[in-house]
Amino acid sequence: MSEENIALPLQFGREFELWSYGVSHCLLLLRSKRNIDDPNSTRLDVLFRGVKEMKVPRSLNNISIDLIHKGDPLLDKLGVEREPEFYVFSLTADDYQSGYVVAWSVSFAEDDLDFEYPCAIEDSTFWPHVIKYGQYQ
Numbered sequence: 001m002s003e004e005n006i007a008l009p010l011q012f013g014r015e016f017e018l019w020s021y022g023v024s025h026c027l028l029l030l031r032s033k034r035n036i037d038d039p040n041s042t043r044l045d046v047l048f049r050g051v052k053e054m055k056v057p058r059s060l061n062n063i064s065i066d067l068i069h070k071g072d073p074l075l076d077k078l079g080v081e082r083e084p085e086f087y088v089f090s091l092t093a094d095d096y097q098s099g100y101v102v103a104w105s106v107s108f109a110e111d112d113l114d115f116e117y118p119c120a121i122e123d124s125t126f127w128p129h130v131i132k133y134g135q136y137q
Contacts, residue, residue: 006136009066010108014044016060016093026051028101029119030060042110042131045119049137050104052086060093065106067136087136105137 012032019031028051032044046065048054055078068074068088075082078100082088089106091099109121110132120126121133 006106006108006134008136009064010046010106011062011064012044012046012108013062016044016046016063018056018058019045021051021054025049026103027122028054028056028103030056030063031115031119034114036114043113043115044108044110045121046106046108047119047121048089048101048103048106050086051101052083053080053102054100056091056099056101057093057096060091060096060099062094064090064092066090066092068100105135107133107135109133 014032016030016032019029021028028048030046034043035041068090070082075088080088080100080102086102086104089101091101107121109130111120111129113120113126113129117126120130
């Protein structure tokens with residue numbers, strides 16, 4: 001497994017689904033589809049922690065995640081306030097250009113697990129399956 005600090009923007013040329021949102025821990029998980037017919041394909045999870053606010057569609061194709069800085073006119077356009085302990089991440093895709101997530105951090109993990117397994121970022125039992133990991137916080 002290789003670990004890296006995320007340099008934004010992040011771009012993933014895959015189809016993602018809004019996989020889960022946990023109210024109690026404010027976790028938002030986006031998961032890429034894995035080609036089960038291809039034994040070399042991988043799963044990609046993108047996890048936002050400390051989610052305060054979001055505007056995310058159910059599915060996204062070829063996503064890009066970037067940081068919106070204080071003073072950026074896009075914040076006014078989206079109607080979002082940037083608080084000191086939170087980041088505002090823009091979330092765009094081929095077919096969706098106005099998404100965002102207000103959160104403490106974003107992480108990703110690429111692994112060789114199937115859909116039914118939990119997110120490896122949150123469950124260290126599955127770390128041996130992680131091929132690549134990165135975070136921005």
